[in-house]
Amino acid sequence: MIPPEFDYAAPGTVSEALALLAEHGDEAKVLAGGQSLLPVLRMRLNAPGIVIDISRIEEIKGITESGDAVRIGAGATYQDVLDSALVSEHLGLLHKALTEVADAQIRHRGTVCGALVHADPAGDVGAPVLALDARMVIQGPDGERTVDASDFFVDLFETAVGEDELLTAVEIPKHTGWGAHYEKFVRVSHQWAIIGIAAAVRVEGGTIAEAKVGLTNMGSTPLRATSVEQALVGKEATEDAVAEACAQVGEGTDPPSDLNGQADYRKHVAGVLTRRAVVAAAGG
Amino acid sequence: MDHAVGGTSHLSTKLVVNGHPQELRHDVRVTLLDALRDHLGVTSVKKGCDHGQCGACTVLVDGRRVVSCLSLTASLDGAEVVTAEGLGTPDELSDLQQAFVDRDGLQCGYCTPGQVCSAQAMLAEVAAGMPSHVTEPGALTDPDTAVELTDEEIRERMSGNLCRCGAYVNIVAAIRDTAARRAGTGAQP
Ligand SMILES: Cc1cc2nc3c(=O)[nH]c(=O)nc-3n(C[C@H](O)[C@@H](O)[C@@H](O)COP(=O)(O)OP(=O)(O)OC[C@H]3O[C@@H](n4cnc5c(N)ncnc54)[C@H](O)[C@@H]3O)c2cc1C
Ligand code: FES
Ligand code: FES
Numbered sequence: 001m002i003p004p005e006f007d008y009a010a011p012g013t014v015s016e017a018l019a020l021l022a023e024h025g026d027e028a029k030v031l032a033g034g035q036s037l038l039p040v041l042r043m044r045l046n047a048p049g050i051v052i053d054i055s056r057i058e059e060i061k062g063i064t065e066s067g068d069a070v071r072i073g074a075g076a077t078y079q080d081v082l083d084s085a086l087v088s089e090h091l092g093l094l095h096k097a098l099t100e101v102a103d104a105q106i107r108h109r110g111t112v113c114g115a116l117v118h119a120d121p122a123g124d125v126g127a128p129v130l131a132l133d134a135r136m137v138i139q140g141p142d143g144e145r146t147v148d149a150s151d152f153f154v155d156l157f158e159t160a161v162g163e164d165e166l167l168t169a170v171e172i173p174k175h176t177g178w179g180a181h182y183e184k185f186v187r188v189s190h191q192w193a194i195i196g197i198a199a200a201v202r203v204e205g206g207t208i209a210e211a212k213v214g215l216t217n218m219g220s221t222p223l224r225a226t227s228v229e230q231a232l233v234g235k236e237a238t239e240d241a242v243a244e245a246c247a248q249v250g251e252g253t254d255p256p257s258d259l260n261g262q263a264d265y266r267k268h269v270a271g272v273l274t275r276r277a278v279v280a281a282a283g284g
Numbered sequence: 285m286d287h288a289v290g291g292t293s294h295l296s297t298k299l300v301v302n303g304h305p306q307e308l309r310h311d312v313r314v315t316l317l318d319a320l321r322d323h324l325g326v327t328s329v330k331k332g333c334d335h336g337q338c339g340a341c342t343v344l345v346d347g348r349r350v351v352s353c354l355s356l357t358a359s360l361d362g363a364e365v366v367t368a369e370g371l372g373t374p375d376e377l378s379d380l381q382q383a384f385v386d387r388d389g390l391q392c393g394y395c396t397p398g399q400v401c402s403a404q405a406m407l408a409e410v411a412a413g414m415p416s417h418v419t420e421p422g423a424l425t426d427p428d429t430a431v432e433l434t435d436e437e438i439r440e441r442m443s444g445n446l447c448r449c450g451a452y453v454n455i456v457a458a459i460r461d462t463a464a465r466r467a468g469t470g471a472q473p
Contacts, residue, residue, distance in 0.1 A: 007293050008312040008358050031359070038315070038354045039335050051312070053359050079348070083414070099417040103444025104406065106336060108348045109355065189443040 003041035007050040014059060014139055014168060020052050021164045022141055028052055030166065032114035033077060035106050060168050063087065069135070069171040074114070078107035091172055093180035093200040093212075093281075097128040100184045100196075113167045116152070119159050119221070120192075121256075124184065126153060126222030127198040131214030134172040140165035153221035175212075178202050181280035183273045184216070187260070193217050194260045195270055197249075199277035201237070208232050208242070208282065218253045218270060225249050228274060237282035239275065246275040297361045301326060302370030308357070316352035316360060317341045320367065328368040328397040332446070339445035342398035343367050349405035351444075368397035371404055380404055380462045389458035391449035399445050403459045406441045407466070416440050433463045 006029075011017040021028050027049035031037050040046050054060070054074065061075035063084045070086050078098050081087050088095050101107055101115075101124045115125045116136070134149040138161055147160045149170075154160060161167050183197045196216030202209045211232040213225040231245035250267030257263045296309045301324060308323045317334070320326040320343070329352055332340035336354040343352045344366040372378035377385065381400055390396045410431050418440045419431055431437065438456050447455065 003313055005293055006312065008295065008356075010358070010361075031356070034356060034359070035336060035354055038356070042334065053356070055359055099415070102336075103339070104409070104441060105339060105342055105349050105351045105402065105444045106354075108345075108350050189440065 001042050001044060003044065004047045006041075006048050008053065009050060010053040010056050012056055012058075014057060014166065017052055017054055017057065017166060018139060018141065018164070020050070021166070024050050024052075026163050028163075030054055030117075032074065032111045033109040035102070035110035036114065036118045036120070054166065066171055069173045071137075071169050071171045072112055073169045074111060074167055076112060078110050078112060078115075079104075081112055082107070090174035090176045091132065092178060093128045093132060093175065093182065093198055094125075094172065096180050097124045097182040097184075097196075097198055100124055100182060103190045113170060116170065117159055117161050117167050119153060119157050121156055121220055121222070122192040122194075122217045123222075124182070124193060124196055124216060127196060127214030127216040128182065128200075129170060129172065129214075130222045130224050131198045131200060131212040132172050132175060133212075134170050136160070136167055137169040137171060138165050139168045144168075146171075150224065156220045175200055175202075178210075179281040179283050181277045183277040183280070185269060185273055195255065195266050195273065197270065197273045197277040199274065199281040201232070201278060201281045203237050203282050206237060208235050208237055208278075211278065213249070213274060213278070215249070215253070215270065218250070218255045218266065220254075223253060225274070227251070232278065237279070239279050242278050243275050246278055247271040249274040295358050297357050299357075299360060299362075300364045302366055310357055312356070312358050314357050316343070316345070316355040316357050316365070319357040320352060320365070326367050326369060330394055330397060332394070332398075337446075338395070338398075339402060340395050340398040342402045342445060344370075344401055344405055347405070347408070349402050366401070368400050371400060378404075379465060380407075380458070383458040383462045383465075384455070387454045387458040387461065389451055389454040390447075391451050395445060395447045395449075399442070399447070399455055402442060402445045403455075403462070406438075407459070407463055409441070410437070410463070433460070435460065 029048035031051045031053045060073040062073050064071050115123050130149045136147045136152050152160045178200045180200045185194045193216045198214040200212045211229045213228050215223040228249050235241045250270045255263045255266040298307050320329045330340040332338035334353045336351045341352040345363050372381045418436050438459050
């Protein structure tokens with residue numbers, strides 16, 4: 001299907017993009033890599049009057065060190081992030097999760113920030129970003145604000161980013177030396193996650209000193225399994241020692257029921273996969 | 285580029301396609317796939333799903349494999365595009381294209397141009413040391429570690445290209461042969 005007509009603009013700076021967003025209000029739609037927006041336009045789920053292509057804005061392209069964090073600009077594609085030595089060294093969990101997003105072709109155009117704003121609950125980026133305590137950098141008519149990842153995801157396809165705003169970067173605190181694993185549960189390669197578990201652990205002398213666990217597709221937004229994280233602290237990093245803590249991961253979640261699995265099935269599988277993810281993250 | 289700030293529904297975009305500079309005037313909604321097929325007559329690029337799911341429309345944009353159905357032409361002003369026609373000609377197939385013939389890496393052939401473009405880029409990614417989801421964990425912390433191109437690696441890395449005829453086994457063989465031959469002769473990927 002061909003989308004309804006729209007106008008197109010390719011601003012060269014963030015301030016030009018913000019001015020266009022202010023001018024066109026809810027008629028405007030931001031285009032980054034287009035790997036979600038183009039299908040959406042083509043299915044006519046959205047019919048903007050103007051598409052504002054931010055892919056030419058140089059100032060938001062980089063992946064840089066920013067104090068204790070790594071800053072990933074809105075222009076950075078999945079592949080840019082995967083290629084970044086900063087990310088491999090300090091953000092192992094994000095790196096792991098991104099190798100499992102879609103396929104190589106999609107990863108060469110899709111952006112991490114675009115996926116975060118798109119906020120598909122089955123998307124693979126939200127859970128690691130949430131687990132790693134990221135800060136989202138948002139620019140709008142009133143300047144720049146920073147929102148913690150825990151306050152960013154509002155609902156299905158809804159985030160803290162307003163219609164007149166841009167997510168310009170995500171800043172993720174370095175987790176140097178942490179073990180990490182993303183366990184994506186799919187039936188065939190290159191499928192959306194039925195569920196996914198993002199786990200990062202810091203092991204000291206064979207014992208888990210700190211743990212961070214994020215969940216994909218276990219609700220309408222990515223979730224943080226804080227009670228599991230707390231229960232893991234002090235446990236030996238072995239399958240038996242972590243099993244009980246991991247089994248409770250589904251408690252209090254409200255996962256979807258669909259052709260890939262009922263909610264109770266997802267809750268059960270989540271327990272098993274959390275155990276696997278934690279053990280793998282701990283190097284087991 | 286006459287589409288900086290402002291907003292317009294018709295544009296003119298410059299591309300270099302298989303080495304030839306092109307300038308086309310088009311509706312903003314035209315994807316790279318439709319621009320190649322309908323505006324420039326480059327018909328090796330196939331439309332399977334038009335939703336990024338099958339890989340039949342894979343081309344190289346500035347050396348990187350992308351699905352042309354999910355790329356707006358307007359976003360690519362100034363880009364270099366290579367399609368299967370740009371890799372080799374019927375008289376002078378590339379080593380990779382020849383390997384697809386030798387190994388019967390196709391049946392109906394609809395997915396083949398996309399497979400070949402994807403594989404061409406994939407071999408370059410491997411040569412650059414890019415790890416995949418199935419690469420051993422050590423390679424993540426040491427980007428210089430050579431990736432061993434096992435069949436599992438080939439399958440994972442080619443997962444964006446579907447083949448309805450199921451020629452996968454022979455596609456993997458064609459890619460494996462090409463990788464081995466290039467490694468043996470020291471040829472650049
Ligand atoms: C075949 C296929 C398979 C896929 N499989 C997976 C998968 O397995 N896992 C997964 O996680 N994802 C998957 N995806 C989705 C993909 O990851 C996209 O969600 C992602 O690429 C979106 O980023 P983008 O840059 O392409 O955003 P776009 O498509 O350009 O934009 C997405 C939305 O975000 C808005 N937006 C984008 N950037 C900004 C910004 N900086 N500020 C404000 N708003 C912005 C846009 O207006 C739009 O609403 C798949 C996609 C396809 C086509
Ligand atoms: S036609 Fe582009 S991926 Fe199927
Ligand atoms: S050869 Fe027929 S689809 Fe692949």
